[in-house]
């Protein structure tokens with residue numbers, strides 16, 4: 614074993630790492646969902662997806678994808694109040 618050096622724990626860095634991990638986790642999940650949407654197929658059974666688009670004041674606020682075969686659904690929130 615080499616020399617032992619004390620390790621300083623910076624709590625703010627810890628928080629930043631935790632935040633980055635959360636971002637990575639959600640970004641990956643979102644990327645997976647978007648891939649599904651691009652393919653227009655259910656991730657569970659590869660069935661066809663029914664897409665409902667919700668508007669508010671001519672602005673798309675949400676798209677809801679529902680599998681016609683197994684009922685899997687996913688809501689993509691796009692904006693609005």
Ligand SMILES: [Zn+2]
Nearest residue numbers: 655658680683
């Ligand atoms: Zn399905």
